[in-house]
Structure formats: C-alpha cells, structure tokens
Amino acid sequence: FSTELSDLFAPSSSASKRRSRGPVMAAKKAAEGAKQEDGKYKHTVDLPKTSFGLRANSVMREPELQKLWEENQVLKRVSERNTGATFTLHDGPPYANGDLHMGHALNKVLKDIINRYKLLQNHKVSFIPGWDCHGLPIELKVLKSMDKATLNALTPIRLRQKAAKFAKVTVNAQMNSFKRIGIWADWDSPYLTLSPEYEAAQLEVFGQMVMRGYIYRGRKPVHWSPSSRTALAEAELEYSENHVSKSIYAAFKITSPSSSGLLDEFLPNVCLAIWTTTPWTIPANAAVAVNPELSYAVVELQSVLESESTSGGKQQKLGSILSSGIEKPFIIVASDLVSVLESKWGVKLVIRKSFPGSVLEHCRYLHPVNGNECSVVIGGDYITTESGTGLVHTAPGHGQEDYLTGLKxxxxxxxxxxxEGNFTAEAGQFSGLSVLGAGNAAVVKYLDEHVSLILEEPYKHKYPYDWRSKEPTIFRATEQWFASVDGFRDAALDAIKRVTWVPSQGENRIVNMISGRSDWCISRQRTWGVPIPVFYHVDTQEPLITEETIEHIKAIVSEKGSDAWWYMKTEELLPDKYRDKASEYRKGTDTMDVWFDSGSSWAAVSAKRDGLNFPADVYLEGSDQHRGWFQSSLLTSIATTGKAPYSSVITHGFVLDKDGLKMSKSVGNVVDPEKVILGGKDSKKEPPYGADVLRLWVSSVDYTGDVLIGSEILRQMSDMYRKLRGTMRFLLANLHDWNPENSVPYSDLPKIDQYALFQLENVVASMKDSYDNYQFYKIYQTLQRFAIVGLSNFYFDVAKDRLYVGWPS
Structure with missing residues (x-):
C-alpha cells in the first residue's frame, strides 16, 4: 500500500532522478574530503605492516614450503652446522601394507617434534625412516589379487617378486604422505627390510645367535593359524573377549589306583573328572595333571537334581555319565569345587574320602578314545580351583604348561x-575333520556315546586370534626354530633397568613380558621373508647350520638379496667345503618371523650407518610394541651385543574417535589424516585444515594414554591455530620497521614491557623443561595460555596506543 501511494504522488521521472542524486553526491564529496583530510595525518601513525596472512592457505602454501625444505636439504645442512653431540631417534618400521592412518600420523609427528627440538639445541640429527616389508599380510594381498590360473602357475620366486613390488609401491605412497605431514627425514636413504644390505645384517644377527647356542630346532606346541597355515608369535595375536568355546566336563575311568590303596574301595566305578574348552585335544591326551598341594575328594553321585539347567539363556546338555545307570558312580574332583560342581551339574555330590593331590600320582586311567592306559602326573601351580575340576587334561602337543609337564x-x-587345522590319520575316526568345527563336535559326541561326558556347555572367554586373518588359532606341536630366551633372559631384565621408560609404567610392562615369556618361535611356513639359512640331510633330516654356511649365505644375500635362496641351486649356496656333498642336502623352506626382521633394525641401521648412535638415544612407538618391536629389538641386541639397543623408550597410546571408540571402516568413524590435511569431497563437512592443524593436535594431547580425535576437536584446533597466527601476525606487523640497533636496555623499558619479558622468560623455561621431558601437551597449554591471556588479552591491549602514536614526551 505504501508503495502504491509513493508511485501515485511521485514527481516526473527525470526531475526525480536529478533531485534524488543530490544528497548522494554531497555525501560522496564529503567522504572524499574527509579522506583527503585524514591523509594529512596518515604518516604520523605507525601502522602495522606484514605479508604474514591471517589465513594460512595451507593446501597451497605448505607443499611449497616442504619443497623448499627438501630442495635445500634443510635437515642435513642444519645438522652439519650444529656442533653438539649426535642425537639418534631410531625409527620403528611401519608395515608396508596400505595407506597411513591416524596412528601413523601421531607417531611420526611426535618423532618430528623431538628431532626438530634437538636440532634447535645444537645436536647433530639424522633421522632414517624405515619400513617393514616382509610377512604374511603382503603375501596374502598379492595372492588375493591373482586369478586361479595365475595361482596355479605361481612359483615361490614369482610370488616374492610380486610381493616386493607391492611393498615398494606402498613404501613410496606412505613416504609421500609422511612428507606432506611435514616430517623431516633422510627420505633419500630409508631402510627397507627387503634390501640386500638389511637382510645381510639380519642374517649376521641370526648367525651370532646360532654360534652362541641361542638358536635351536625342536618340536613344541606353538600358536598355529589354520587360516594362514603358519606358526605365529605372541605379537601376531589378537585376543577376542567374546569367543565362545564348546566346553565339556568329562570322566576318565581309573584302571589302576596308586600304591597307597586309598582308592581300592571305589573300584571299578571311580573316575577322574576333567574340564576343557578344547574337546578336540582329547585324542592327544597323554595324562591328567593334579596339584600336589590341593585337596581332592572322591564324591558319590547320589541323585540327579535336574535333567537340565540353563546358563545365560543357553541350554546345557547333561552327559551320559550322569544317566548311565551305574549303581554307585564315584568321581574325583578338587575338594573346594564340590559345591560349585554340584550346582553346575545338577546332582547331589557326597564326599566319601579326601586326600592331597600327591596321592594320585601314578594312578592309571583308561584313555577315553584310544583305550591306552595313561598316568596321573603332578603338574604345577597353574592347576587351581578358580574353574574346572582341579584336574587338568594334559596334551603335551597342544599346550605350553602341558608340554613342560610332559617333559618332566x-x-x-x-x-x-x-x-589346515584338520585331524590327521593319527586321530583315527576323526581324520579329516576340522578341529575348530566338525572335529570338535565329533569328539564331544564320541565321549557322550561312550559314557564319558558329564556336561557340555558354551563357554565365553578370551581366546587368541590371528591378527591378520581375524580367525581363531590353535596350539599345535610342530618342528620349528626357536630362540632360547632362557639363555639371555637375566641379561635382558638387567638391561631394562638401565633404560629410561616414558611413561615409567612401561618398564613394569616389559619386565613382566620378558620374565614370563617362553622361547621365541622364529620360523614361519611362508615364502615372503628372509630364509632361515639351513640345509637338511635328505635321509636323516639333520640340519646343517654352521658359522661357515651362514657366512657364505650372508655374502650371497648381501650381493643378490634373499631371492637367491630360491633361485640358486643347493650346491651354489653351500660353501666349497660341502659342494661335493650337495646332493645329500636340501634347502630349508622356512622364513624368519617378521619380528626378527624388524628386531634386527638396530644392527642394520644404528650400528651400521655413519653419524648414528648405538644404542640409539630414543625408540618411540605405540604401547603395543612392548610385546612387539621393543621386545624383539631388545632380545636380539642382548643376545648378540649384551646391551639394549636403546637408551630411552617412549610409548604412545592408540588414536580413538571423539567418543573414545576404536576406529573402524564398518562403523564409519575413521578419521583419515589425508582428509584432515586436504579436505574431503564435501568441504563444509570435511574442510582442508592443512598439516599444521594436524600437528598442533598431536602437540595438544597427552600421548602417553589413548587420545581422541574428531570433527569438533579438529575445529577447536583450527580455531586455536588461527589465534596463534593472529598473535604472531600482530607481533610481526608491529616489528616491520624494527632495527636491532634500536634496542632498549631492559632496565630502561617501561614496567609493562619488563613484565611481558619476565613472562616470556618463564614460558621459555617451562617449555624447554617440557621438551626435555617429552611432555609436549604441556608446551601446547603453556603457549596457548601465554598467547591468549598474557599477550592478546593483556599486553597487546595495553600497548596498542603507544605502538601506533608513540609515547608522550
């Protein structure tokens, strides 16, 4: 309505336009006049000037700076110019098996912070990046990329060539990603575990351990992965908390009691009750073990209280022994477990006689599958009353404690x-069945049919899985090569005391692992790796491995790489001394555990290359490496040099999502370092923050525990980054015309400036102390507080007037 009225009473078009422009032109002339007037005084105000922008333009600017650093060899030139002591941070090799994740970024940025600080402290620093290039994951990726026809025609040497190619491509991709994060390193001379010089150094470590008597071949139970068809080290296992086993209580009938005569009155209906979560190991049973210090009891099964009961909503199956019709069935169990078993089995148990476990030694019982007579033996303190029956079914081919008891x-x-995890012909009627599937069920059924089963029930517990295939493993006795940790365990434990551990609890963790570990299985039944340099007599299968044979092979590998083991003939690989007997020997086919590969890096890098310290000043990796690289490096170094390969060990936690959950592609909570730097497809949801924001995040977290990252955390880091840039921009802009010749003595400065410098000195001292103690998050906090509170909110605000218009005389 108002618009219509204005149109109705509007003057003519041309006159209106002339009159309406009048006020506008007048205002414009007034503004120009004011601007000219202001210009008279512009030169009297010292305005800030700087080319340092508030916006970093990281996506474009960072690569330019990184290229400048690389072309001018900044790390090398600064290190050579420095006059202080050499500092060596030995890089733990990431696995050449895929793109970088946030854990890689955390790890390498922490190392870079340390190296740059040491450079600023006048140290000579040379950082050699490394990669772990052998092992099953790479081999499996190569195999999965082939069609059936290619697989059928595949030879070991061809597989190795493809695996090496894959590893090298991955190394180059990871290297470029590390460079983009801004890591300073000797990128032209990295160490790769597949390089001939590295493999030769590894063989040298192996040879020295052989000559010291620390390497032996034996048939022992080891972690075996049916899915990967190879032995595994402890560090290659993941433990599932949700594994469900088919557990059973079974009865083994006593045929001959001990000489004490304590059990005579209960014959012939007395049995030993055992409990196991691996029924498939029953065919390999060789004994039942008891604890001599525990009290055991003969209990009579008087009545069945329930035909079935429930546990966690899952039905339990009562076995044949409880409904056998035997007039007076007697069962031997630990006395302390009688009431527990009575409830679990749903029966009334009446104690008829009690005695110490030692009385049961040498009792004989009937093997429930093959019918042989076996003995009751004395086990160790691993036999408790926390679960089971207090009597342990013992199969030396399928368990570590069982094996040791078997040796005794x-x-x-x-x-x-x-x-492949299937029963062999030695298992009789179970031959060909999978021990983790049909074979396990078949054993339980057999026991039930032959009046041995007491109870079957599902049992949820912690169980080892192959960390590569994510499938369950088994304990299985095979011929393997071992490093005898007992031979140098005490020396390793003593060396640990002389190492600085950050955080300090890392020392207790590795002490517990070393003191309790069994011998190290170092052989793997795979193709892609460093060969164990051993020959076997074709008739006797006796191994030929001497100082002379190892040195000869090491020389060949140093020149031609470990592929030579596969394409050269036996007579070429044997030293002259054995050439005439070459037809009597065959090459071994086992390769070394990849932890022996990476654990030899100190020998191939720190102890070999010029300008590096051995022992290295620092090792820095994730906390999981106490059972991995830290441990394998320590064991190989102690065994050959008598000292630890490091002076200090720093560990960091895992990177979790914003809610503290493990990152998973299936869950969709993965934070990709590349997307953090370069941004995602939707720049609003995944903006490009640049490497500096990622590095600032690393500096802000207490890495000694698990750390969190997410979109909101990154936004906060980006805001803080801008605040820091704004602070530095203000400082630089106001120093544009400053000349050192115009410096004012501290005593002549105004009190406010003296106070600001006093604050700065405290900040520098605090930050230096935090750097020396590797507490980078404290540096971030100190810097943040100083920049925002001490400078922006106080000092800058107070100093602005005199900065621009001078100090009144």
Missing part, C-alpha cells in the same frame, strides 16, 4: 592335526 614325565608329544 617323558610323555609323548602327540599332535594329530595338519597345517
């Missing part, structure tokens, strides 16, 4: 399971 009593090491 000379028990047979039976392991009727093949590489």
């Amino acid at each position: 009593y000379g028990l047979p090491i039976v392991s009727p399971v093949d590489d």
Whole structure:
C-alpha cells in the first residue's frame, strides 16, 4: 500500500532522478574530503605492516614450503652446522601394507617434534625412516589379487617378486604422505627390510645367535593359524573377549589306583573328572595333571537334581555319565569345587574320602578314545580351583604348561592335526575333520556315546586370534626354530633397568613380558621373508647350520638379496667345503618371523650407518610394541651385543574417535589424516585444515594414554591455530620497521614491557623443561595460555596506543 501511494504522488521521472542524486553526491564529496583530510595525518601513525596472512592457505602454501625444505636439504645442512653431540631417534618400521592412518600420523609427528627440538639445541640429527616389508599380510594381498590360473602357475620366486613390488609401491605412497605431514627425514636413504644390505645384517644377527647356542630346532606346541597355515608369535595375536568355546566336563575311568590303596574301595566305578574348552585335544591326551598341594575328594553321585539347567539363556546338555545307570558312580574332583560342581551339574555330590593331590600320582586311567592306559602326573601351580575340576587334561602337543609337564614325565608329544587345522590319520575316526568345527563336535559326541561326558556347555572367554586373518588359532606341536630366551633372559631384565621408560609404567610392562615369556618361535611356513639359512640331510633330516654356511649365505644375500635362496641351486649356496656333498642336502623352506626382521633394525641401521648412535638415544612407538618391536629389538641386541639397543623408550597410546571408540571402516568413524590435511569431497563437512592443524593436535594431547580425535576437536584446533597466527601476525606487523640497533636496555623499558619479558622468560623455561621431558601437551597449554591471556588479552591491549602514536614526551 505504501508503495502504491509513493508511485501515485511521485514527481516526473527525470526531475526525480536529478533531485534524488543530490544528497548522494554531497555525501560522496564529503567522504572524499574527509579522506583527503585524514591523509594529512596518515604518516604520523605507525601502522602495522606484514605479508604474514591471517589465513594460512595451507593446501597451497605448505607443499611449497616442504619443497623448499627438501630442495635445500634443510635437515642435513642444519645438522652439519650444529656442533653438539649426535642425537639418534631410531625409527620403528611401519608395515608396508596400505595407506597411513591416524596412528601413523601421531607417531611420526611426535618423532618430528623431538628431532626438530634437538636440532634447535645444537645436536647433530639424522633421522632414517624405515619400513617393514616382509610377512604374511603382503603375501596374502598379492595372492588375493591373482586369478586361479595365475595361482596355479605361481612359483615361490614369482610370488616374492610380486610381493616386493607391492611393498615398494606402498613404501613410496606412505613416504609421500609422511612428507606432506611435514616430517623431516633422510627420505633419500630409508631402510627397507627387503634390501640386500638389511637382510645381510639380519642374517649376521641370526648367525651370532646360532654360534652362541641361542638358536635351536625342536618340536613344541606353538600358536598355529589354520587360516594362514603358519606358526605365529605372541605379537601376531589378537585376543577376542567374546569367543565362545564348546566346553565339556568329562570322566576318565581309573584302571589302576596308586600304591597307597586309598582308592581300592571305589573300584571299578571311580573316575577322574576333567574340564576343557578344547574337546578336540582329547585324542592327544597323554595324562591328567593334579596339584600336589590341593585337596581332592572322591564324591558319590547320589541323585540327579535336574535333567537340565540353563546358563545365560543357553541350554546345557547333561552327559551320559550322569544317566548311565551305574549303581554307585564315584568321581574325583578338587575338594573346594564340590559345591560349585554340584550346582553346575545338577546332582547331589557326597564326599566319601579326601586326600592331597600327591596321592594320585601314578594312578592309571583308561584313555577315553584310544583305550591306552595313561598316568596321573603332578603338574604345577597353574592347576587351581578358580574353574574346572582341579584336574587338568594334559596334551603335551597342544599346550605350553602341558608340554613342560610332559617333559618332566617323558610323555609323548602327540599332535594329530595338519597345517589346515584338520585331524590327521593319527586321530583315527576323526581324520579329516576340522578341529575348530566338525572335529570338535565329533569328539564331544564320541565321549557322550561312550559314557564319558558329564556336561557340555558354551563357554565365553578370551581366546587368541590371528591378527591378520581375524580367525581363531590353535596350539599345535610342530618342528620349528626357536630362540632360547632362557639363555639371555637375566641379561635382558638387567638391561631394562638401565633404560629410561616414558611413561615409567612401561618398564613394569616389559619386565613382566620378558620374565614370563617362553622361547621365541622364529620360523614361519611362508615364502615372503628372509630364509632361515639351513640345509637338511635328505635321509636323516639333520640340519646343517654352521658359522661357515651362514657366512657364505650372508655374502650371497648381501650381493643378490634373499631371492637367491630360491633361485640358486643347493650346491651354489653351500660353501666349497660341502659342494661335493650337495646332493645329500636340501634347502630349508622356512622364513624368519617378521619380528626378527624388524628386531634386527638396530644392527642394520644404528650400528651400521655413519653419524648414528648405538644404542640409539630414543625408540618411540605405540604401547603395543612392548610385546612387539621393543621386545624383539631388545632380545636380539642382548643376545648378540649384551646391551639394549636403546637408551630411552617412549610409548604412545592408540588414536580413538571423539567418543573414545576404536576406529573402524564398518562403523564409519575413521578419521583419515589425508582428509584432515586436504579436505574431503564435501568441504563444509570435511574442510582442508592443512598439516599444521594436524600437528598442533598431536602437540595438544597427552600421548602417553589413548587420545581422541574428531570433527569438533579438529575445529577447536583450527580455531586455536588461527589465534596463534593472529598473535604472531600482530607481533610481526608491529616489528616491520624494527632495527636491532634500536634496542632498549631492559632496565630502561617501561614496567609493562619488563613484565611481558619476565613472562616470556618463564614460558621459555617451562617449555624447554617440557621438551626435555617429552611432555609436549604441556608446551601446547603453556603457549596457548601465554598467547591468549598474557599477550592478546593483556599486553597487546595495553600497548596498542603507544605502538601506533608513540609515547608522550
């Protein structure tokens, strides 16, 4: 309505336009006049000037700076110019198996912070990046990329060539990603575990351990992965908390009691009750073990209280022994477990006699599957009353404690399971069945049919899985090569005390692992790796491995790489001394555990290359490496040099999402370092923050525990980054015309400036102390507080007037 009225009473068009422009032109002339007037005084105000922008333009600017650093070899030139002591941070090799994740970024930025600080402290620093290039994950990726026809025609040497190619491509991709994060390193001379010089150094470590008597071949139970068909080290396992086993209580009938006569009155209906979560190991049973210090009881099964009961909503199956119709069935269990078992089995148990476990030694019982007579033996303190029956079914071919007990009593090491986890012909009627599937169920059924089963129930517990295939493993006795940790365990534990551990609890963790570990299985039944340099006599299968043979092979590998083991003939690989007997020997096919590969890096890098310290000043990796690289490096170094390969060990936690959950592609909570730097497809949801914001995040977290990252955390880091840039921009802009010749003595400065410098001195001292103690998050906090509170909110605000218009005379 108002618009219509204005149109109705509007003057003519041309006159209106002339009149309406009048006020506008007048205002414009007034503004120009004011501007000219202001210009008279512009030169009297010292305005800030700087080319340092508030916006970093990181996506474009950072690569330019990184290229400048690389072309001018900044790390090398600064290090050579420095006159202080050499500082060596030895890089733990990431696995050449895929793109970088946030854990890689955290790890390498922490190392870079340390190296740059040491450079600023006048140290000579040379950082050699490394990669772990052998092992099953790479081999499996190569195999999965081939069609059936290619697989059928695949030879070991061809597989190795493809694996090496894959590893090198991955190394180059990861290297470029590390460069983009801004890591300073000797990128032209990295160490790769597949390089001939590295492999030769590794063989040298192996040879020295052989000559010291620390390497031996034996048939022992080891973690075996049916899915990967190879032995595994402890560090290659993941433990599932949700694994469900088919557990059973079973009865083994006593045929001959001990000489004490304590059990005579209960014959012939007395049995030993055992409990196991691996029924498939029953065919390999060689004994039942008891704890001599525990009290055991003969209990009579008087009545069945329930035909079935429930546990966690899952039905339990009562076995044949409880409904056998035997007039007076007697069962031996630990006395302390009688009431527990009574409730679990749903029966009334009446104690008829009690005695110490030692009384049961040498009792004989009937093997429930093959019908042989076996003995009751004395086990160790691993036999408790926390679960089970207090009597342990013992299969030396399928368990570490069982194996040690078997050695004590000379028990047979039976392991009727093949590489794929199937029963062999030695298992009789179970032959060909998978021990983790149909074979397990078949054993339980057999026990039930032959009146041995007491109870079957699902049991949820912690269980080892192959960390690569994510499938369950088994304990299986096979011929393997071992490093005898017992030979240098005490020396390793003593060396640990002389190492600085950050955080300090890392020392207790590795002490517990070293003191309790068994011998190290170092052989793997795979193609892609460094060969164990051993020959076997074709008739006797006796191994030929001497100082002379190892040195000869090491020389060949140093020149031609470890592929030579596969394409050269036996007579070429043997020294002259054995050439005439070459037809009597064959090459071994096992490769070394990849932890032996990476654990030898000190020998190939720190102890070999010029300008590096051995022992290295610092090792820095994730906390999981206490059972991995830290440990394998320590063991190989102690065994050959008698000292630890590091002076200090720093560990960091895992990177979790914003809610503290493990990152997973399936969950969709993965934070990709590349997207943090370059941005995602939707720049609003995933803006390009640049490497500096990522590095600032690393500096802000207490890395000694698990750390969180997410979109909101990154936004906060970006805001803080801008605040820091704004602070520095203000300082630089106001120093544009400053000349050192115009410096004012501290005593002549105004009190406010003296106070600001006093604050700065405290900040510098605090930050230096935090750097020396590797507490970078404290540096971030100190810097943040000083920049925002001490400078922006106080000093800058007070100093602005005199900065621009001078100090009144």
